[in-house]
Amino acid sequence: MTMMHTLSTTNPTDIGAVARLLTEDGTRVVDPLLEPWSAGIDDGTLRGLYRDMALTRRIDAEGVALQRQGQLGLWAPAQGQEAAQIGTVRACRPDDAVFPSYREHGVLFARGARPADLVLSWRGEVASTFDPNELHVATPQIIIGAQSLHAVGYAMGVQRDGGDQVAVAYFGDGATSQGDVNEAMVFASSFGAPVVFVCSNNHWAISEPVSVQARHPIAGRAPGFGIPSVRVDGNDVIACTAAMRWALDHARGGHGPAFIEAVTYRMGPHTTSDDPTRYRSADEVEAWRRRDPLTRLEAHLRARGAYDDAFAAEVEREADAFAAEMRAAAIGAVPADPITVLDHVYATPHTGLAAQRARFGAYLASFEGV
Amino acid sequence: MAALTMGKALTAALRRSLADDDRVLIMGEDVGTLGGVFRITDGLQAEFGPQRVIDTPLAESGIVGTAVGLAMRGFRPVVEIQFDGFVYPAFDQIVCQVAKMHYRTRGRVRMPLTIRMPWAGGVGAAEHHSESPEAYFAHTAGLRVVAVSNPADAYTMLRQAIACDDPVVFFEPKRLYHSAGEVDLDADIADAAPMGVARVVREGTDVTVLAYGSQVHVAMDAAIAAEDEGVSLEVIDLRSLSPVDYRTVTASVRKTGRVVVTHEAPREAGLGAELIASVTELCFHHLEAPPLRVTGHDIPYPPAKLEKHHIPDLDRLLDAVDHVQGRPSSHSAAGVTS
Ligand SMILES: Cc1ncc(C[n+]2csc(CCOP(=O)(O)OP(=O)(O)O)c2C)c(N)n1
Numbered sequence: 253m254t255m256m257h258t259l260s261t262t263n264p265t266d267i268g269a270v271a272r273l274l275t276e277d278g279t280r281v282v283d284p285l286l287e288p289w290s291a292g293i294d295d296g297t298l299r300g301l302y303r304d305m306a307l308t309r310r311i312d313a314e315g316v317a318l319q320r321q322g323q324l325g326l327w328a329p330a331q332g333q334e335a336a337q338i339g340t341v342r343a344c345r346p347d348d349a350v351f352p353s354y355r356e357h358g359v360l361f362a363r364g365a366r367p368a369d370l371v372l373s374w375r376g377e378v379a380s381t382f383d384p385n386e387l388h389v390a391t392p393q394i395i396i397g398a399q400s401l402h403a404v405g406y407a408m409g410v411q412r413d414g415g416d417q418v419a420v421a422y423f424g425d426g427a428t429s430q431g432d433v434n435e436a437m438v439f440a441s442s443f444g445a446p447v448v449f450v451c452s453n454n455h456w457a458i459s460e461p462v463s464v465q466a467r468h469p470i471a472g473r474a475p476g477f478g479i480p481s482v483r484v485d486g487n488d489v490i491a492c493t494a495a496m497r498w499a500l501d502h503a504r505g506g507h508g509p510a511f512i513e514a515v516t517y518r519m520g521p522h523t524t525s526d527d528p529t530r531y532r533s534a535d536e537v538e539a540w541r542r543r544d545p546l547t548r549l550e551a552h553l554r555a556r557g558a559y560d561d562a563f564a565a566e567v568e569r570e571a572d573a574f575a576a577e578m579r580a581a582a583i584g585a586v587p588a589d590p591i592t593v594l595d596h597v598y599a600t601p602h603t604g605l606a607a608q609r610a611r612f613g614a615y616l617a618s619f620e621g622v
Numbered sequence: 623m624a625a626l627t628m629g630k631a632l633t634a635a636l637r638r639s640l641a642d643d644d645r646v647l648i649m650g651e652d653v654g655t656l657g658g659v660f661r662i663t664d665g666l667q668a669e670f671g672p673q674r675v676i677d678t679p680l681a682e683s684g685i686v687g688t689a690v691g692l693a694m695r696g697f698r699p700v701v702e703i704q705f706d707g708f709v710y711p712a713f714d715q716i717v718c719q720v721a722k723m724h725y726r727t728r729g730r731v732r733m734p735l736t737i738r739m740p741w742a743g744g745v746g747a748a749e750h751h752s753e754s755p756e757a758y759f760a761h762t763a764g765l766r767v768v769a770v771s772n773p774a775d776a777y778t779m780l781r782q783a784i785a786c787d788d789p790v791v792f793f794e795p796k797r798l799y800h801s802a803g804e805v806d807l808d809a810d811i812a813d814a815a816p817m818g819v820a821r822v823v824r825e826g827t828d829v830t831v832l833a834y835g836s837q838v839h840v841a842m843d844a845a846i847a848a849e850d851e852g853v854s855l856e857v858i859d860l861r862s863l864s865p866v867d868y869r870t871v872t873a874s875v876r877k878t879g880r881v882v883v884t885h886e887a888p889r890e891a892g893l894g895a896e897l898i899a900s901v902t903e904l905c906f907h908h909l910e911a912p913p914l915r916v917t918g919h920d921i922p923y924p925p926a927k928l929e930k931h932h933i934p935d936l937d938r939l940l941d942a943v944d945h946v947q948g949r950p951s952s953h954s955a956a957g958v959t960s
Contacts, residue, residue, distance in 0.1 A: 349694075379726040390694065391726050395718050401684055402719070405691020412647075412673055412697070419691070431711070435684030442679055596729040597763050599787035603818060604865035605763070 264466040265455065270515050272485035273494060276543050278551025286484070289494035289501075295558040301342060301489045302549050302559075303567050305334035308358035309546060310571035311370060312520075314578045315357065319524040323582045324374045328355045329520030332487070335545035336452045336514035338362060339492025340420070343500060349406050349419045351390045351399035355452075355518075356422050363387045367577035377585045388417075397423055397430030400449065404436045407445035407503075418503045419447045426457025428473065429465045437477040437509070444508035448499040449474070451511070452486060454518035459531040474511035486516030487545040517543070590616055623806050629799040631773035632662045632738075634807055635780035636700065640670050646784060647692060649676040649685055650702030659704055660740055660799055682712035686737065690719050693733050700784055703739040706793075707750030707923075712737075713758070720789045721764030733764075735789040736780070741769070742835060742886050743933055744797035746926040753923060754887035759791045760864040760896070767863040768817055769793040771838040773803040775861060778814040785811065793863075795836040820867035822874065826856035829943050830874040832883045832897055834860040837934065841884060844939040853943065863893060871897070872904045879910035880946040884934045889917035914942045 271283050273290055308330065315327040330337065337358035341350065352359045357370060360382075369381040373392075380391040393399035403421035410417050427433050428451060440447045451470055455462050462470075474481035480502065484495045492514055499510035517540040521528045528537075553559035594609045626634065639646050648663055654677035657664030667675035678685050682703060689699035703709045709716070716737065723733045743752030760767045766788050770776045776794070783790035815821065823838060824845050833841040838859045845855040856874050860866060875881050881901055883894040894915035901913055916934040924932050944951040 351691075379728065383730045384694070384727055385730060391731075395714065398687060398715065398719055401687025401715065402691040402694060405688030405693075406695045407691070408688060409692045409695025409697050413695070431681075432683055432687060432715075435679070435681040435687065438679045438681060439684050439688050596725050596727075598766075599724055599729070599732050599734075602766070602788075602865050603867070603869075607868075 264462050264469050266469070267485075267515050269469070270483050270485040271491055271495065272488045273490040274485075274488045274548055274552055276548060278548050278555060280490075280552060283491070285482075286491055286494040286498070289497040290490055293490060293493065295553070295556060298490075298549065298553055299558060299563065301338055301493070302546070302553060303570065304338040304342065304358065304362055305489060305546050305549065306567045307571050307574055308334045308338060308361055310575050311357050311361055311578065314575040315370065315374065316520070316524060318371065318579060318582050319374070323579075324371060325376045327374055327524045328522070329518070329524070330355050330357050332517045332519035332540065332544070333452055333454055334358055335489035335492050335549075336450075336486035336516045339489040340450050340496040340512065340514070343493050343496035344420060345417070347388055348417050348500070349388045349390070349403070350422070351403040351406070351419065352392050352422045353396075353399065353424065353427070354392045354394055355424070356392065359422060360389060360392070363389045365389070367574055368581035371578050371582045372585060375582055375585055377587065397427040397432040397436075399423070400427070400433045400436035401439070403447050404440045404445050407440065407447040407509075408443055410446055411443070416504055417446070418500050419445075420450060421447060422450045422452065424457060425451060425453040425455065425462045425465055425470060426460065427451070428470050437474065437479055437511075440509035441478040444506070446503040446506070447509045448496070448503050449479075449509065449511045450496070451513045453513050453515050456518055456522065456528075456532065458522045458526060469513065471511060471513035479509045479511050481511035481513065483513045483515060486514030487543045487548065489545055489549055623804045625802050626773050626777075626805045627800050627802045628770070628773045628776045628794070629660060629662055631777040631803075631805045632780055632794065633664055633666070634805070635777045635784075636663060636666060637669070638807075639700070639781055639784040640666065640674060643698065643784075645696060646698045646700060647674055647676060648700045648702065649678050649689060651678060651680055651685070651704050653677060653702050658702055660796065662738075662794075663702065682708055682710075683715050686712040686715040686720065689735050690715060690723065690733065693735050694731055698734045698736075698784060700736045700738065703737060705751045706739050706741045706753040706755060709737075709739055709755060716759070716765070716791070717762045721762045724788070725764055732787050733789045734787050736783045736786075736792055737789065738780070738792045738794060740796040740799070741793040742795050742797070743923060743929050744836060746929070747796075748926070749923070752929065754885070754918065756791075756793060756863055757887060757892050760893060764789065765864060766790045766817070767793070768861060769795070769835040769863055770861070771795065771798065771835055771859050773801070773805050777805045777807070778809060778811055779817050779861065781811045782814070782817040786817065790817070793835060797836050798839075818862040818865050818867060820861055820870040821859045822856060822870065823859045824855065824857040826854035826878070828854045828878055829880040829882060829946055830856045830858060830871075830878045831939070831943070832858050832860060832871065832881065834863060834885065837884045837886060840934060840936060840939055843936050844943065847936060847940060848943060853947070855943065866897065866900070868900060868904060871901060875901055875905045876908045879908050881909070881913035882916060882939065882942045882946055883913065884916040884939055884942075886918045886933050888920045889915055890920050892917055911946045911948060914946050916942045
């Protein structure tokens, strides 16, 4: 049932016990179970993944900078998690339905979110920007784990429609302690729903180490629900892609849910309000810096002769342009008309709200011409 | 017209909704083969199949949370929460997800979800089986909250709730499941009174009694008893708790000048407080006396043998009627009602 790996260890933080295809220094290695799912990942694909990861990193840096400059209320940094996000989401079909949490900036970007989509809600201008039906991405979730059930329900809908889309739920290691994530696995397994759970185990849930959430590797839980799982190196974009291809194929093929634990690390604070120096050591962060997903892929591409200055410059230009657009969207944001706070509460008229709208509208109108 | 119990009227509404729209799904614990613990979904799985009438795992947050995903996919789930007191594990999904999705997505994702639950006391049930959680939901923007009091309303309002593009929390007074009444099964919901409209169940001139659910019947009994004493009560069945139909309510209060609200739920921060605050704002100059509430006590729901002391009854209601009329109570020695 379990696809593979590592469940011999009782140490949930043992990052050696993962499936990988790229070592820390960028050497391509073979993993017997992941290998078949890496077929056709050529230089072009790898450069595309590199570009997406580099843009994600830049989006993240810009988000932090904008927050520090007072342009955004909050930002949840994703540095270090680019491979886990891009490797998995790029394996999806555009019409697969993605249910992300607040940290999945790379997932949003890869699904076609525009620069404004990434900043306006963090700035507090709008609840959400993009249309979930267009991108097939749900509004990023803040309630930990809630979206895992939405993904399963959506997948149950796909089953009833006879469609072949897969629903993908993204959540963190902390989320695996939530009832909703466990209930989602029960529902998904019992109904054989085409859903893939992607747990980005970034080792910390704000200040709580993963050992507070799990005494056993997280991927080891899914088989208990009847869900096959894989524990991959979340900083290895090739392994993440291969694992996701396996999981999507499993779900799309009518075999029910699959679970991926991407073992990665959050390099920055939990959010821009957090102070990680209070709870983790500089040595730990340094050790993870050596496993950086971008440097690793760059080394691999260089070894293949697929990375040169022209490519680097082109990616940087693109990242600059995206970041500039984010900045322009944030700084140029026009606050919505006050009366719009009352919009879209209901799809159909609600007399109580209509009365409030009339009162507030009259109050606002009383200022006009003053 | 057919004489049906409220339970059978609800079943008929579900059957009709499943037949009319193939995006309608029923989900919950034991709703399939068993037909639900109150048999409201009786026979529906056999008729529509397990893809439409889904026995779910025993997980309330899971039931509502997956219904959210199904709604995102364009389905219209009708969720059964087995008992009022078991809705709390799903509270997060209801208030944070179901209620907010349309707002959060600026109208691009709809939540046409109906959350039904057997509700309130009076049946001698075990702990957690007689709760009145309506104020929690009425307090949550994005939800519609309704409570039915008779089989005809049960039939039309459930169909209206399922057809509604907004999420509806649908309360079914379990002590009325076996009460019977005339139901027009061929009625077109477009011709029926809209779900958000209250009904004057009995016209009167002296005191307006606002009630919903099974308290409508207590209020009607009170009206009959009061009539013997020469007092004319106007009884309003609110039907909808969010929104409240203040047009009907204020028209009545302007006529009578006196108001008593009755509900089983505890008093503090309950719907009675909301109703009285609004009535006071809207018809202050028509009021002849401070409006009064007759409610459950501010206690955890008591043991079954004591519940009759918790649920407002005829005497407590008449006592309040006396007080809003400025008369010493002829019905109890206890003084001002609680
Ligand atoms: C239900 C709920 N409880 C608490 C919080 C506050 N909170 C926000 S993020 C977080 C930690 C989440 O950790 P994890 O699931 O590992 O995801 P990560 O932030 O590391 O990506 C907490 C406790 C919340 N958003 N939702």
